[in-house]
Amino acid sequence: MALQYRWRLFFGLIAIFLASGFQLAIPILIGSAVDAARSLDESTVEIVNPAVVGLIDSTVDIFGEGSNPARTALIIIAIYLFIASVGRGLSAMFQNYMGEAIGQHIGYELRMLYYEKLQRLSFSYHAGVHTGDLITRGIIDVEGVRMFVQTALLRTVFLMVLIGTGMYLMLSEDLVLGLISLSFVPFVAWHATAARLKLRSNWYQLQEKLSALTKVMDENLGGIRVVRAFASQDYEMKKFDDASNETLRLANVQVGIRATNISLMGVAFMVAMAAVLWVGGLKVIDGTLTPGELTQFIAFMSILLQPVRQIGMMVNGYARGSATGVRLFQVLDLEPEIQDKPSAKDLELTNGILEFHDVKFGYEGENTLEGISFKVEPGHTVGIVGPPGSGKSTIAHLVPRFYDPIEGHITIDGQDLRDVTLDSLRKAVGVVEQDTFLFTASVAHNVAYGDPWAPDDRVESATHYAQLGDYIERLPGGYDTTIGERGVSLSGGQRQRLSIARSILLRPKLIVFDDSTAAIDAATEQRIRAALTDLTTDRATIIISHRLSSLMHADEILFIDHGKIIERGTHEELLALGGHYNDLYELQIRPSENYSIGSDGELS
Amino acid sequence: MSVKATHERSHEIPPKASIKLGPTLDEEVFGAAFSGQVVSRFIKYVAAYKVLLWVAIISVLVFTASSIAIPLIVRDIFDSALSADTLSSSKLTTMMVVFLTAVGFNFVSNYLQELIVGRVAERILIDMRRAMYTHLQVISLSFMDRTEIGKLMARLQGDVAALQEFLQTAVFAIGDFVLLVGIIGAMIYLDWRLGLMTLAVVPVLFIIRIIWLPYARQAFLRARVTSSIVSGALAENINGIRAVQGMSREYVNYDLFDIRATDNLRAANRASKIGVIMLPIVDTLTGSAMAIIVIVGGFFVLGGSIEVGVMVAFILFVQRFFDPIRSLTMHYNVLQRAMASGERIFEVIDVPVDIKDKPDAIELDEIDGSIKFEDVTFGYLPDQPILKNINFEVKPGETVALVGPTGSGKTSTTALVHRFYDIWDGSVKVGGHDVRDVTQQSLGKHVSMVLQEPFLFSGTVYENIRYAKDDTTREDVVAAAQAVGAHEFIMKLPNGYETELEQRGGNLSLGQRQLISFARAIVADAKILVLDEATASIDSYTEMLIQQALVRLMEGRTGMVIAHRLATIRGADRIIVLQDGEIIEMGNHDELMEMGGLYSRLYSMNYASFDDIPDELIAEATKAAEGTST
Structure with a gap:
């Protein structure tokens, strides 16, 4: 990774040394200028600093001596001052740019790595982590590492060079005065660091309180009918005020830390300056120091103030960078539980027969499925029904290999799912989920999500098969209408129909409906099923539902309870059996007539 | 594999995918930088903190003055105490006292300005947000119905913050302006010739900033927008990971994400370039100013027309030019944003409150729980009545089921009992009182609602079951949960009653959420209960629990139920059949069956729920029913 940044880093480092050099030359030149201007007799120049004297002499050697040495010296110093300023600006520009560019590139690469990893991590991982947490890592933590590289890394070197050289220059010039000038450095550096760290931890708390406040407001507005229905405005205002005051308290702490910090750093610097003026002033009166040298010390101090303040920022950058880096690499180092075997081949579809062979599955030691065996052939339908939590949906998740069974195996045309590539398997299997996720995009893009190259007519025909076409065509934007979080919202039934359209578009050999019609009314469901008959003649279908009318026509119905198949057969056979299936049928088709909600109603 | 392989790494955007996420990315709108109306209304909020703000403004001025004074005192030290002919340590001591006094003023005023401005701005932020929020609590529901929550949230957060920033900036802008004027004044006072020459760089700097700013703003905005696109894409992919993996969209998404991330990388890089270019420009100008001071000032000192301290002071001043110029040019931007935000905030605060308590509205104390609709006509849009001349009465303790096709006016009828909207004509009476004559607060205590x-x-x-009733005991809550049959599943949750619900109760099934909302209504214990039965299909097991819970819920209350399930309808004391905003049939199940109208026809179709009946069958039945009645 670092190889491609090497030249940038190299130039960045060169820029750092140049910037420090130019930076430190400025106070020396200013001090010498003051001395030169004070020359009593214009024919002798009273510059003390030997380096500047040398500089002036060698320049004079080239351009020739003017009639007035003091004025010549001033002009030469001014020219060098100008050059130093421009040089400082240019090198600072390079140094900053290189730092940012390196940071941005590293940020880019981390993002791509993170994204790639997330896409490959299995369902079991995604089910176990909070999505908000993953998003935070991908956004805030990547940003944290980037900022660390960008601001902390190169700048640390710069500050060390600048402060180190500056200290050496000042101390070698006059030990006592140098120490006094530098007395503000440890105070400001320590204070800036402490304040930054305090601000940061307070900032996190504030963000937490702010998001609590956001939640209160968002729920109040979203549930405004409940609020009005319960006449609970007072209660809601209290919730708002409580959350609001919490944020105010922390925001005030924030303001307080900042105010104290800024004013203290300012006063520390100025008190040090006062001390320099005093001690230096006495030395000038004694004649052991020139006013120019005193000016030089003050100018040195001004130059060091800004970088010393930045030490706080850097320490913060290090703290944040290491914390975020750790969290980021936790994710990057994960191995997806489900991935292609090295020897995996593409699935070869001959007939499209799906078979479960004595499948057992469980999470965390708890068995959710046991002894599941069944077979679906093209043109046939298997219906799966059972109470909530019986393990029905787990079967749907095993087919596209979102999870692996712990015992037994699942085959398609005789090939174990674990031996084929995930990509070819998931292209062959379509699972219509109960919860449909809409991407913020047009209807057409959403329907064609699995195959964004699909032509318009395929998108439209799939949408019509799912009985959603008429609705879409009535929308003002038709298929170009944006849906999803930031677009038109669809009802639960419409979302499920869209999800059905998505799967139909892909024409999978095997299609699993995982309770995917729960929010669709029975009449529309009938129409969808009628439309799908000609599509499913050469495909195997699994329908999981708690609504019997959705699956009574299946070739085989499995009744699942506590992870086991307890009844199986056709609708008629199961009714004749008079077991659980029959009970459920009775319950659904003939709703109980033995209780009443009227005023005289009593449970009987 | 062969078809796909060509797509996989093509880095081409497929025809049915887009790198933008939706059409509406918030581009910053730059409007007028000053709107008198917004400012004058904003000032009203500020007025509450008048005294504090005056202290803040004085602090800013003191701070600025002391910042200008310090270099002047340094000059004095050089010129009066350290000059070659007047070397004097007693003079130095006096000057040091002056210097330290200035430092003291500087310190205190700096602390005060930061603290007061910061805190007042935070306070005003809260005040404005509260004003908007309070207003949203009483605004008519029709406004809430047609406004997106996201937009309101943006106003409650972003826009309010923009005004807070404005206030902070405004006070500091005064300081910056005074500082700049002060520095210019001080330099001209020290030596007007040298001052004017040095100050020549100021307009140059201003002009360069003004040319540079639009580019910089554009570049930084673009970096921000592309960055939010990347974040949005990441978030969407995480939230929709099942769909992504289920449909094998990983490769396409990776490429799309790469395009977005690269776009952002380029934009950020461009913004960096534009940003850093200012560094050498400023340094060049500062360098020029210093060169002028050294040459011209130096010559003046040599010529004896100024003292060396003036030169030192000038050098100290030069280094302070840039800060105020930079912030002054930035403030303009903040000002523009604040005006636009202010307009949006006041737009919300100005929405009129349609439904208000009358000045002499009475507090409903004990009522009998009757509901009476007399000649009620009502609609949401002018000239489009949803309900026409509705007349009916519900006796205390009675349960009435409202039945009818979508759009027949069932939901509107129930909303009127709670006075969510005001009617056009007629009257709605609860416990014998017109709902417009009583306070909304007390009406709410007697009418509770369960939404679909x-x-x-x-x-x-x-907390959810107890909701707004703070005086409810734990026993009451448990009893309510037991009554509706929710206790059992609640106890199975990881922490029982203390289990934290995810957003919108995401960790519960629809049926379970329904039961909790029933328990909440029981705790609220209102005489009248308005209930909109859920239409979504719930598994039969939970469904059975819900039906039983309904019975409990209605015990001892007047009930008005928008019913979908036959079991619920049959059990009601009376059924009101609505169509196109009119009551077409009314009576109990047996009476209606005998009547042989729409109800009996729908019932005979043998669907478990009226919602399951296909539209065309309903249309047929309606036609047939109309045939028999005429």
Whole structure:
């Protein structure tokens, strides 16, 4: 990774040394200028600093001596001052740019790595982590590492060079005065660091309180009918005020830390300056120091103030960078539980027969499925029904290999799912989920999500098969209408129909409906099923539902309870059996007539 | 594999995918930088902190003055105490006292300005947000119905913050302006010739900033927008990971994400370039100013027309030019944003409150729980009545089921009992009182509602059942949960009643959320209960629980139920059949069956729920019913 940044880093480092050099030359030149201007007799120049004297002499050697040495010296110093300023600006520009560019590139690469990893991590991982947490890592933590590289890394070197050289220059010039000038450095550096760290931890708390406040407001507005229905405005205002005051308290702490910090750093610097003026002033009166040298010390101090303040920022950058880096690499180092075997081949579809062979599955030691065996052939339908939590949906998740069974195996045309590539398997299997996720995009893009190259007519025909076409065509934007979080919202039934359209578009050999019609009314469901008959003649279908009318026509119905198949057969056979299936049928088709909600109603 | 392989790494955007996420990315709108109306209304909020703000403004001025004074005192030290002919340590001591006094003023005023401005701005932020929020609590529901929550949230957060920033900036802008004027004044006072020459760089700097700013703003905005696109894409991919993996969209998404991330990388890089270019420009100008001071000032000193301290002071001043110029040019931007935000905030605050308590509205104390609609006509849009001349009465304790096709006016009828909207004509009476004559607050205590989509708040199960009734005991809550049959599943949750609900109760099934909302209504214990039965299909097991819970819920209350399930309808004391805003049939189940109208026809179709009946069958039945009645 670092190889491609090497030249940038190299130039960045060169820029750092140049910037420090130019930076430190400025106070020396200013001090010498003051001395030169004070020359009593214009024919002798009273510059003390030997380096500047040398500089002036060698320049004079080239351009020739003017009639007035003091004025010549001033002009030469001014020219060098100008050059130093421009040089400082240019090198600072390079140094900053290189730092940012390196940071941005590293940020880019981390993002791509993170994204790639997330896409490959299995369902079991995604089910176990909070999505908000993953998003935070991908956004805030990547940003944290980037900022660390960008601001902390190169700048640390710069500050060390600048402060180190500056200290050496000042101390070698006059030990006592140098120490006094530098007395503000440890105070400001320590204070800036402490304040930054305090601000940061307070900032996190504030963000937490702010998001609590956001939640209160968002729920109040979203549930405004409940609020009005319960006449609970007072209660809601209290919730708002409580959350609001919490944020105010922390925001005030924030303001307080900042105010104290800024004013203290300012006063520390100025008190040090006062001390320099005093001690230096006495030395000038004694004649052991020139006013120019005193000016030089003050100018040195001004130059060091800004970088010393930045030490706080850097320490913060290090703290944040290491914390975020750790969290980021936790994710990057994960191995997806489900991935292609090295020897995996593409699935070869001959007939499209799906078979479960004595499948057992469980999470965390708890068995959710046991002894599941069944077979679906093209043109046939298997219906799966059972109470909530019986393990029905787990079967749907095993087919596209979102999870692996712990015992037994699942085959398609005789090939174990674990031996084929995930990509070819998931292209062959379509699972219509109960919860449909809409991407913020047009209807057409959403329907064609699995195959964004699909032509318009395929998108439209799939949408019509799912009985959603008429609705879409009535929308003002038709298929170009944006849906999803930031677009038109669809009802639960419409979302499920869209999800059905998505799967139909892909024409999978095997299609699993995982309770995917729960929010669709029975009449529309009938129409969808009628439309799908000609599509499913050469495909195997699994329908999981708690609504019997959705699956009574299946070739085989499995009744699942506590992870086991307890009844199986056709609708008629199961009714004749008079077991659980029959009970459920009775319950659904003939709703109980033995209780009443009227005023005289009593449970009987 | 062969077809796909060509797509996989093509880095081409497929025809049915887009790198933008939706059409509406918030581009910053730059409007007028000053709107008198917004400012004058904003000032009203500020007025509450008048005294504090005056202190803040004085602090800013003192701070600025002391910042200008310090270099002047340094000059004095050089010129009066350290000059070659007047070397004097007693003079130095006096000057040091002056210097330290200035430092003291500088310190205190700096602390005060930061603290007061910061805190007042935070306070005003809260005040404005509260004003808007309070207003949203009483605004008519029709406004809430047609406004997106996201937009309101943006106003409650972003826009309010923009005004807070404005206030902070405004006070500091005064300081910056005074500082700049002060520095210019001080330099001209020290030596006007040298001052004017040095100050020549100021307009140059201003002009360069003004040319540079639009480019910089554009570049930084672009970096921000592309960055939010990347973040949005990442978030969407995480939230929709099942769909992504289920449909094998990984490769396409990776490429699309790469395009977005690269776009952002380029934009950020461009912004960096534009940003850093200012560094050498400023340094060049500072360098020029210093060169002028050294040459011209130096010559003046040599010529004896100024003292060396003036030169030192000038050098100290030069280094302070840039800061105020930079912030002054930035403030303009903040000002523009604040005006636009202010307009949006006041737009919300100005929405009129349609439904208000009368000045002499009475507090409903004990009522009998009767509901009476007399000649009620009502609609949401002018000239489009939803309900026409509705007349009916519900006796205390009675349960009435409202039945009818979508759009027949069932939901509107129930909303009127709670006075969510005001009617056009006629009257709605609750317990014998016109709903317009009583306070909304007291009406709400007597009428409680269960909505079709159960809405739960974040917090624990316990808090959700108790909701607004602070005086409810734990026993009451448990009893309510037991009554509706929710106790059993609540106890199976990881922390029982203390289990934290995810957003909108995401960790519960629809049926469970329904039961909790029933328990909440029981705790609220209102005489009248308005209930909109859920239409979504719930598994039969939970469904049975819900039917039983309904019975409990209605015990001892007057009930008005928008019913979909036959079991619920049959059990009601009376059924009101609505169509196109009119009551077409009314009576109990047996009476209606005998009547042989729409109800009996729908009932005979043998669907478990009226919602399951296909539209065309309903149309047929309606036609047939009309045939028999005429």
